[in-house]
Amino acid sequence: MYDWSPLSWRDRSALQQPVYPDLAALEGALERLAKLPPLVTSWEVEALKGELAGAARGERFLLQGGDCSESFAECEAGIIANQLKILLQMSLVLVYGTRKRITRVGRFAGQYAKPRSTDTETRSGVTLPSYRGDLINRIAFTGADRTPDPELLLEGYKRSALTLNFIRSLAAAGFADLHHPENWDLGFVSHSALAEEYQAMVRSIGESLRFMEAISGTRIGEMGRVDFYSSHEALHLLYETAQTRRVPRRPGWYDLSAHFLWLGDRTRGLSGAHVEYFRGIRNAVGVKAGPSLEPGELEEILGVLHPTDEPGRLTIIHRFGAGKIARCLPPLVEAVKRSGKTVLWCCDPMHGNNETTKSGVKTRSFANILSELEQAFEIHRECGSVLGGVHFELTGENVTECTGGARGLTEEDLSRAYRSQVDPRLNYEQALEMAMRIARHLSKLNGK
Secondary structure (H helix, E strand, O other): OOOOOOOHHHHOEOOOOOOOOOHHHHHHHHHHHHHOOOOOOHHHHHHHHHHHHHHHOOOEEEEEEEOOOOOHHHOOHHHHHHHHHHHHHHHHHHHHHHOOEEEEEEEOOOOOOOOOOOOEEEEOOEEEEOOOOOOOOOOOOOHHHHOOOOHHHHHHHHHHHHHHHHHHHHHHOOOOOOOOHHHHOOOOOOOOHHHHHHHHHHHHHHHHHHHHHHHHOOOOHHHHOOOEEEEEEOOOHHHHHHOEEEOOOOOOEEEOOOOEEEEOOOOOOOOEHHHHHHHHEOOEEEEEEOOOOOHHHHHHHHHHHOOOOOOOOEEEEEOOOOOOHHHHHHHHHHHHHHHOOOOEEEEOOOHHHEEEOOOOOEEEEHHHHHHHHHHHHHHHHHOOOOEEEEEEEEOOOOOOOOEEOOOOEOHHHHHHOOOOOOOOOEOHHHHHHHHHHHHHHHHHHOOO
C-alpha cells in the first residue's frame, strides 16, 4: 500500500500506549521480538477472510468469544481446553439454530493488553500507573509491578505461542469431533430446563450425522476437525509492529500475531495512530462501534480501512447497550448502505451493559445482554441487513461475575467466585444458555 509502512503510525497521536522509563530496554525487547517466528500464517489469515466474507453474505455465522483480558497465570492446559469446550458447545447449538456453518474466533493467544479509562490509579493517597494487562505491567499495586516492563512483551509472545500450539494440537487430534460432543461436557446445570434441550440438540445432530454416513457408506471425516482462529485488540502498537511482516508470494503486510485484530471504541479516531496502522495490514480487522460513533464518521472509516471492498476484510462490532441500540444502530446500518460497501455486522452485547453494584463491584446483567442481542437481530432484519456474528466475553470456568441466567445469580453471589482482573465474563453455564437463547430466537425468526 502506498504511503504506508509498519511504522507510519508514529507520526500520529497514539492513545492508550504505556510509557516505558527504559527506552533502551524497550528497543532491545522489540528487536528480539521482531526476529521470532510468526504466531500465525498468511494462509490462515486469508482462509479466515474467506469465511468472514461468507458470514457477511449470510452463509455462515461468526462466534467470537473468550476472556476480557488473558493473564499469564491462566496459560494452563485445563483452562485453555475449557475455553475451547464452551466455544464448541455454543457453536454446536448455533449450528442447530442457524443451520449454518460456524466460524470460531477466540479472544485468546494474545488478549493480554487492555485499554483503561485513566492512566493512573490512586489508593490510600498513593498514585501509580493503571494496570494495562500482563503484556505491559503487573496487577499488584506496587511501584515496581505497575511500571511498564518491556520483557513482558516477550513473555506475552511466549504465552501466545504456547496457547496456539496446544489449541492446534487439540484440533488436529480430533478434540472437536462432532461424533463425540460428550467429550466437551462442562457439566451444564442439571437443574435447568435448558439442559435437556441441549442434550436433545446433541442427539439430533448425532443422529443426522450417522444417517448421512449410513447413506454415503463412509465416515464424514471433515466433521472430526474444527478450526479455531485467534484474535485480540491491537492496542499496543509497538508489539503489533514488531510482528508485522511481508510474506513470500503475497503483496502487502500482515500482522502475524493473530488472524483477526480489532480497533477498540477508544482508539478508532480517524486521525489516530491505530487507524493508520490498521490501514496498511492485510488481516481481517474489526472496528468496535459504540454510541459515540456517528454515521458520517463510520462512512469515513469505511473509506480508510475498506477502500476496495475486499470480501471478509472488515467487521463492524457494535456495542451500544440494551437501552441505546434501538437509537444508535439503524443510522449506522443506513450509512453502510449509502457507502455501497459490504461489511460483516457483529453484535458485542457485553461492553455496553456494564453496571456497578452498591458495593462497587463491576458486573453485567444476563437479561440486558440477551435483550441487546435480540434487539440486534430484529433491527438488522427490519433494516434489510444481516447480523452475521456475536462477540462475547466469556470463560469456561465456573465464575460468578455476571448476574442472572439459569442459576439466577444475584449481586450477593458475585463474591463467591469473581476472578476477572478487568471486566465481568459470562460463565460456562451462562454462555451456553446464551447460545441456546440465540438459537431459539433465530429459529422463530426463520419460521423453523
